Amino acid sequence: MTAKDFSKVANQLEQKPAKWAKYIKHNAPIKRAFGRSVKKCELCGTTRGVMGQWQLNVCRRCFRANAQKLGFKKLN
Ligand SMILES: [Zn+2]
Known part of the structure; x- marks a missing residue:
């Protein structure tokens, strides 16, 4: 999940800001300095x-x- 681009989910949840905030809280990728x-x-x-x-x-x-x-x- 960390490597994926979640723009598809963003398109679905852009009408629902509360659900989008909850989604980001639990699913936002970790910002990495190095690695794959x-x-x-x-x-x-x-x-x-x-x-x-x-x-x-x-x-x-x-x-x-x-x-x-x-x-x-x-x-x-
Ligand atoms: Zn390619």
Whole structure:
């Protein structure tokens, strides 16, 4: 739960401020200085398989989908 982006829940609870406050009290992610959850994919937001090399900051799946747009060339 700490790594997830809870914007979907925010959309549901924006009409109910009391429930939103209770939700934040119990479910807000811990603010971390380092670790896996600090690095997130800039395109999809996942924390798994994120490449920080060459300051890409995208996950392996988004990299595969967008490598040619970024200027990478597939050799085989
Ligand atoms: Zn991604």
